[in-house]
Amino acid sequence: MSDIAKQIQQPKESWLDKLARSLGLASRQDVAMHPFRVIVDKEISDLVRSWRFKILIGIIVLTCVGSLYTALTNIGHAVKPGDPGNAFFFLKLFTISDGTLPSFFVFISFLGPLLGISLGFDAINSEQNKGTLSRVMAQPIHRDYLINAKFMASITVISVMFFALGFLVMGLGLVIIGIPPTPEEFLRIVFFIVLSIFYVALWLNLSILFSVKFRQAATSALAGISVWLFFSIFYNLIVKLIARATMPPEMAPERYIVAHRNFILDLLRLSPSQLFSEATTTLLMPSVRSLGPLTMEQVHGTIPSPLPLGQSLLLVWPQLTAIIAITVVCFALSYVFFMRKEIRSR
Incomplete structure (x- = not known):
């Protein structure tokens, strides 16, 4: 059979095959039929195979193992006779520190933002600079599929990694100390992992918003790191200066002192790291009964017992709602800016 006849009998390539080929995939048979799934699978594959993800996951795993080793070597000293927190022995694996290495949840609060920024700082501008953005958008697919797939792929990778690390800590702790977690402890750890995922998603x-707004990936990365450094270091210094400048006199009534402390605490809660720290501390330390200053009348007569899981969730509900709200606002802004963005290469 001649070459011309072969070409005539060869089936015409569909637009979905062209989309898969433009994304670096062999054909649509290698992926799901829906174009959104095609882009999500491609993005997950690129993230997992990238060197930056391998370096970050290596750092996070090493710090996780280091914090777990510190917790296991000092868990005997953390158990005190008569302490109501001894009922939640397994949670101490995530909170104990001897001062040489921070605890597990402190590592997550420090390295989590870096993970989120590294996965999203070049999500859009790198595609535009390489010319692949206009090529993908030339296919008959919805424009919002791309940015939604970018977020879905990154959050899927983050969720799998965080659940794997959390269950790794629980598994190693179970094997070494030989004490299984209670159902409430297990649920507290699961809620802590979910909260960490929302925090990294923020x-x-x-970073995706900066990737949409700035054309250069280096600029968007520096912008994300600058915001993280501001809220992690400089914002606390600014709040301390405000607290020192507005401090009431020593002989002031108690209500003025409590009001001043609430004011400073509200300023601190404008930082996402403060919200995450308060929420994780309450979930992993059931002995925490309040996140604000208490008067002597409120403390007098209280029984020092740990809070049940439902009460702890009610206590951290404002912090969790604030983290989710900031995450939704950032995603909405990046979505709107991307839908109005000029995607043609210059």
């Missing part, structure tokens, strides 16, 4: 959406 920084992921912020």
Whole structure:
């Protein structure tokens, strides 16, 4: 059979095959039929195979193992006779520190923003600079599929990694100390992992927003890191200066002192790291009964017992709502800016 006849009998390439080929995939048979799934699978593959993800996951795993080793070597000293927190022995694996290495949840609060920023700072501008953005958008697919797939792929990778690390800590702790977690402890750890995913998603959406607004990937990365450094270091210094300048006199009534402390605490809660720290501390330390200053009348007569899971969730509900709200706002802004963005290469 001649070459011309072969070409005539060869089936015409569909637009979905062209989309898969433009994304670096062999054909649509290698992926799901829906174009959104095609882009999500491609983005997950690129993230997992990238060197930056391998370096970050290596750092996070090493710090996780280091914090777990510190917790296991000092868990005997953390158990005190008569302490109501001894009922939640397994949670101490995530909170104990001897001062040489921070605890597990402190590492997550420090490295989580870096993970989110690194996965999203070049989500859009790198595609535009390489010319692949206009090529993908030339296919008959919805424009919002791309940015939604970018977020879905990154949050999927983050969720799998965080659940794997959390269950790794629980598994190693179970094997070494030989004490299984209670159902309430297990649920507290699961809620802590979910909260950590939302916290990293906040920084992921912020970095995607900078990736949409700035054309250069280096500029968007520096913008994300600058915001993280401001809220991690400089914002606390600014709040301390405000607290010192507005401090009431020593002989002031108690209500003025409590009001001043609430004012400073409200300023601190404008920082996402403060919200995450308060929420994780309450979830992993059931002995925490309040997140604000208490008067002597409120403390007098209280029984020093740990809070049940439902009460702890009610206590951290404002912090969790604030983190989710900031995440949604950042994603909405990046979505709107991307839908109005000029995607043609210059």
